[in-house]
Amino acid sequence: MGRNTRKRRTPLATRIVAGAAALAVAGGGLIWANFYASAHEEDSGRNRTRSAAAQIATIDCPDVGQRIRDVPDRARGEVDGELASMDSQITDAYQRLATTRQAQAGDARFVQNSILGPLKDRRKALIDRIQLEINRAGGRADDTLDELAGCQGRPADQQQDGGGQNGDGGQGDGGQNGDGQDQDDNGNGVAGPVADDFIDINDVRPNSRDSRNGLAADGDGGSTGTFTTDCGVNENNLFNSDNLIAAPGVDNGAHHTHDYVGNQDNDAFSSDEDLANADTSCRNQGDRSTYYWPVLRLQDGTREFDADDQGGGAEGNIGRILKPARAELRFVGNRRGDVVAMPKFLRVITGDAKSFTNGDANANTSWSCSGFEDRQVTDKYPLCPEGSQVLRTTNFQSCWDGQNIDSANHRDHMAFVQEDGGCPNGFQAVPQLQVRLAYDIPTPTVVNGQVRNPYAVDSFPEQLHKPITDHNDFINVMDEDLMNEVVDCVNRGEDCQ
Known part of the structure; x- marks a missing residue:
């Protein structure tokens, strides 16, 4: 089964290639959560790992693209490119979340300090560029977009009723959220379905x-x-x-x-x-x-x-x-x-x-x-x-x-x-x-x-x-x-x- 032949012309927007290296397991899938401690580890270690996994299973970021209005035509390509870069940043952060469960179990602030905090800074830089590109093209950028820079971690069983949450990390401090239900990987190494x-x-x-x-x-x-x-x-x-x-x-x-x-x-x-x-x-x-x-x-x-x-x-x-x-x-x-x-x-x-x-x-x-x-x-x-x-x-x-x-x-x-x-x-x-x-x-x-x-x-x-x-x-x-x-x-x- 093949894929279509791609053209390689100068794109309308910045070309983005996902920056994260492929983290493959047996099926070629992305490693997402090592929920369970190894068989030789003590039960207390196992429970810590399960608890960490239950606390934060994925990354929830406000959707900046849905808040953007009135972008001048000549800036749309650049804005779409920056939004795509933002998606790649979330993917990279999620990969890091998925492959650092041991570190998370040992440090309640690891997710906030090592994943969500840096992600907020990188998103803020892209939001600034989006606002600049809109203004340079003769538009008027929404100066409240900075409020959307922060992301949070949350359990897989907790779904939003409205838009993405703002803030600096939600459960990044290791606090329990949701009912603590573990989400398994069905033995195939990827996150879902469950x-x-x-x-x-x-x-x-x-x-x-x-x-x-x-x-x-x-x-x-x-x-x-x-x-x-x-x-x-x-x-x-x-x-x-x-x-x-x-x-x-x-x-x-x-x-x-x-x-x-x-x-x-x-x-x-x-x-x-x-x-x-x-x-x-x-x-x-x-x-x-x-x-x-x-x-x-x-x-x-x-x-x-x-x-x-x-x-x-x-x-x-x-x-x-x-x-x-x-x-x-x-x-x-x-x-x-x-x-x-x-x-x-x-x-x-x-x-x-x-x-x-x-x-x-x-x-x-x-x-x-x-x-x-x-x-x-x-x-x-x-x-x-x-x-x-x-x-x-x-x-x-x-x-x-x-x-x-x-x-x-x-x-x-x-x-x-x-x-x-x-x-x-x-x-x-x-x-x-x-x-x-x-x-x-x-x-x-x-x-x-x-x-x-x-x-x-x-x-x-x-x-x-x-x-x-x-x-x-x-x-x-x-x-x-x-x-x-x-x-x-x-x-x-x-x-x-």
């Missing part, structure tokens, strides 16, 4: 998911048609750990591997011209749009092509990549009225790759099983019965501000429909993209609090492969005729493909 990340689909209450972010735009009134585009399931093995929307010009900007369907010239260095001239995997050759999402992996000991690479095994994303058995890409209408055409090169991110630490405000993907579609869950992976497929479903934002193909935080130019089906003031309805991925996955087993042969979504290392971090990305590269066909079909109430 048993508590899974739920039997029969235990999910029907129609219980809060879908405020995933409101479907289609309904009984308004524009009721659909347009389905068939772009395959990544038969061409196009994979990389870039993110052209969030980190243009930055190598390994995602720190996890993506599946790509549609446009075949997708990496961090692809220009709009490259996308417009690329081949496409879509059956309709007028659709050169790029559709991408983090891969699912089965942690079965398989060494994938990226087992030793940044974005892959070197950052804790290990195991066999699972392609969808089906990838259904469908555009639907709006309950209140007609839709208008999307502009070419419109960029849309839905879900949040950092939801475990950011909180669930932008979480969007729902997980289910075929035959149980009325049971949807966002923060758990489903355990499906034999013969049932794992389903990942995402309904994108479908209200556009009418002006911009992107925004400084890659979100403000798009919005979800409101509960009444209409768009917020100043926004207009465009066809809503709905992505439904179906997977044939052997059901993991949970025995004595450990999950065996789990599957998990690729993630930033510090996000611990939590299902709530799933996300989806789209760049519209349909030609004008095809986009007009989509709009006409949806507005006429027809089902087209």
Whole structure:
């Protein structure tokens, strides 16, 4: 299984390569926690190690990118580059957290003094540069961004209800936080998923998911048609750990591997011209749009092509990549009225790759099983019965501000429909993209609090492969005729493909 050939042009933003050396174990995965003392150590040493691991399992940093507004166009590349550098800093700090458990057990201030304190200083330097770049380009930088420099350590079982916490380190002093529950590594050397990340689909209450972010735009009134585009399931093995929307010009900007369907010239260095001239995997050759999402992996000991690479095994994303058995890409209408055409090169991110630490405000993907579609869950992976497929479903934002193909935080130019089906003031309805991925996955087993042969979504290392971090990305590269066909079909109430 191969990855796409990368172009090496001068990037729009500073090119970042994750600075941490690959810390590999048997499966090529990132070492994350030596929770248990060696067999010859005394029980007291074992308990200290377990306690330290329970206190701090990951690093929680405020998401600076989501606070940035009104960045002048000529500064956006540089700002995106600095934000990508910040992600690399968190990855490096997490690697240090994951490989210093013995030192942490012997020094209650080790995490604060050796990891979180230096990380705050490095983040402060990048925030200063971001503010300078915005001001130099004629903008007015938010002078309160410095408040977001500090990160904290927290247990894996404690999830934020809101945005990332500020401060100088939270539990860095070694104080107990949460219920003290240990998080195991399932014997594969990486952080997650753990048993508590899974739920039997029969235990999910029907129609219980809060879908405020995933409101479907289609309904009984308004524009009721659909347009389905068939772009395959990544038969061409196009994979990389870039993110052209969030980190243009930055190598390994995602720190996890993506599946790509549609446009075949997708990496961090692809220009709009490259996308417009690329081949496409879509059956309709007028659709050169790029559709991408983090891969699912089965942690079965398989060494994938990226087992030793940044974005892959070197950052804790290990195991066999699972392609969808089906990838259904469908555009639907709006309950209140007609839709208008999307502009070419419109960029849309839905879900949040950092939801475990950011909180669930932008979480969007729902997980289910075929035959149980009325049971949807966002923060758990489903355990499906034999013969049932794992389903990942995402309904994108479908209200556009009418002006911009992107925004400084890659979100403000798009919005979800409101509960009444209409768009917020100043926004207009465009066809809503709905992505439904179906997977044939052997059901993991949970025995004595450990999950065996789990599957998990690729993630930033510090996000611990939590299902709530799933996300989806789209760049519209349909030609004008095809986009007009989509709009006409949806507005006429027809089902087209």
